[in-house]
Amino acid sequence: MLGWEFPPILSGGLGQACYGLANALSSSVELTLILPKRHAEAKLAAGQIIGLNQIEYNDEIEKRIEKSYETFTTIKYVDASFDIYPIAERKQKAIKETYTKELKIEKETRKPSPYKDLFNEENIYGSNIIKKVDAYAKVVTDLAKNIEFDVVHAHDWITLPAAMMLKEQYNKPFVAHIHALETDRSGADAKNKVFEIEQKGMQAASFVFCVSNYTRTCITKHYQISIEKLIIVHNGIDDTKAVGKKHFPKRQKTKGKIKKVLFLGRITRQKGPGFLVETAIHLLKKQQNIKFIVAGIGDRLRHTIQYAKDRGILQHFEFLGFLDKQNVNRLLAESDVHFMPSVSEPFGLSALEAAQADVPVVASEQAGVNEVLPEVLKANFWDTATFANYLYALLNYEGLNKEIKQLTKKVIPAITWAKAAEDICYYYSLLEQKK
Numbered sequence: 001m002l003g004w005e006f007p008p009i010l011s012g013g014l015g016q017a018c019y020g021l022a023n024a025l026s027s028s029v030e031l032t033l034i035l036p037k038r039h040a041e042a043k044l045a046a047g048q049i050i051g052l053n054q055i056e057y058n059d060e061i062e063k064r065i066e067k068s069y070e071t072f073t074t075i076k077y078v079d080a081s082f083d084i085y086p087i088a089e090r091k092q093k094a095i096k097e098t099y100t101k102e103l104k105i106e107k108e109t110r111k112p113s114p115y116k117d118l119f120n121e122e123n124i125y126g127s128n129i130i131k132k133v134d135a136y137a138k139v140v141t142d143l144a145k146n147i148e149f150d151v152v153h154a155h156d157w158i159t160l161p162a163a164m165m166l167k168e169q170y171n172k173p174f175v176a177h178i179h180a181l182e183t184d185r186s187g188a189d190a191k192n193k194v195f196e197i198e199q200k201g202m203q204a205a206s207f208v209f210c211v212s213n214y215t216r217t218c219i220t221k222h223y224q225i226s227i228e229k230l231i232i233v234h235n236g237i238d239d240t241k242a243v244g245k246k247h248f249p250k251r252q253k254t255k256g257k258i259k260k261v262l263f264l265g266r267i268t269r270q271k272g273p274g275f276l277v278e279t280a281i282h283l284l285k286k287q288q289n290i291k292f293i294v295a296g297i298g299d300r301l302r303h304t305i306q307y308a309k310d311r312g313i314l315q316h317f318e319f320l321g322f323l324d325k326q327n328v329n330r331l332l333a334e335s336d337v338h339f340m341p342s343v344s345e346p347f348g349l350s351a352l353e354a355a356q357a358d359v360p361v362v363a364s365e366q367a368g369v370n371e372v373l374p375e376v377l378k379a380n381f382w383d384t385a386t387f388a389n390y391l392y393a394l395l396n397y398e399g400l401n402k403e404i405k406q407l408t409k410k411v412i413p414a415i416t417w418a419k420a421a422e423d424i425c426y427y428y429s430l431l432e433q434k435k
Contacts, residue, residue: 002154003034017179017349021417022044023044026046036052037053039051115139149172151431161201164200174204185268203225209424211234215347234368257289260291262332263292267296271345272364273300283391287392293320342381361373361408377390377393377404
């Protein structure tokens with residue numbers, strides 16, 4: 001399995017999904033997960049994790065990597081000035097402190113390796129993401145000669161070049177697991193390097209696992225991939241019984257107090273922060289005792305703050321930045337409604353987490369999570385007046401609020417990573433039969 005982020009190194013839903021799937025799959029298959037950067041606390045229920053920041057490199061290995069890579073591909077570095085999944089500064093600082101002492105000792109005793117240093121950078125994405133993707137593909141292809149494997153499972157575009165190289169070098173099938181698309185992030189007209197990698201990777205894959213029917217539709221529309229190989233595998237959540245009260249603090253009663261509407265996720269164009277502000281304008285005309293809690297960071301953060309300020313409603317917003325899992329759970333326990341006005345949302349794990357914490361959800365029609373949470377109140381992302389009406393109703397009509405929660409509780413137990421893993425194993429078995 002080829003992944004890019006894994007707890008406690010997280011910046012979005014990709015790491016959580018990789019964690020949930022890998023743990024669920026590890027009870028049924030012999031799983032080796034390869035990451036560019038592994039944190040000391042990263043663990044799997046079974047199987048092993050290899051972090052490319054932790055392995056030892058020497059001149060012989062680096063020469064072999066370059067040689068094996070250049071035999072069947074052209075190396076081309078493309079400048080990239082984007083950071084698609086930025087990690088908050090305080091999260092970066094915590095991760096940096098974990099490695100600082102170890103790295104200082106290593107640098108005093110070894111010749112610096114361009115690979116190890118690259119994978120030890122604070123931000124696993126960053127402006128040099130294309131360079132990291134190329135380097136990851138080189139090193140993984142070399143490592144694979146010492147690993148027995150039957151199938152490669154690649155998460156998102158950042159690992160697809162490595163998967164294609166493994167297929168070419170070792171004649172092994174691979175599956176592409178698509179959690180988000182460049183057309184989600186940059187719009188339907190996106191035709192850049194990332195789009196090209198996604199398209200070539202999906203064309204080369206034996207199966208493409210889509211996190212929703214919404215994502216499958218986007219792939220057929222924008223990438224021209226045969227629908228026969230596009231398999232829907234919905235995301236899951238931790239088992240409700242296993243989670244228990246220790247994860248979700250006791251819910252706070254807000255009667256007569258400030259009502260809290262939670263926006264949880266990256267603050268990017270894709271997540272619709274502008275529509276959050278416009279919805280707030282409509283809602284605040286009806287009711288003033290409301291606070292919009294925004295948890296996340298992204299390239300639209302400053303713009304969103306300025307927009308709220310320009311519209312005279314900044315006092316109704318609280319921007320918390322990036323939060324770890326524990327603080328997210330605390331925030332869910334304090335929130336009255338979870339609001340997700342995404343322009344294009346392949347799935348939306350935060351909505352599942354909210355539902356599990358007994359928080360009703362209002363989401364855009366353009367969100368895959370609606371396929372597993374049918375009781376979500378939803379509208380098109382641009383319909384901010386309807387969003388405001390839904391939020392007002394959930395904040396004030398106790399009967400509706402209670403009914404939505406009860407209906408959601410009935411479906412939550414069936415939305416598990418174990419179910420996703422079971423579906424994936426079935427398609428693994430089909431690949432075995434084709435041999």
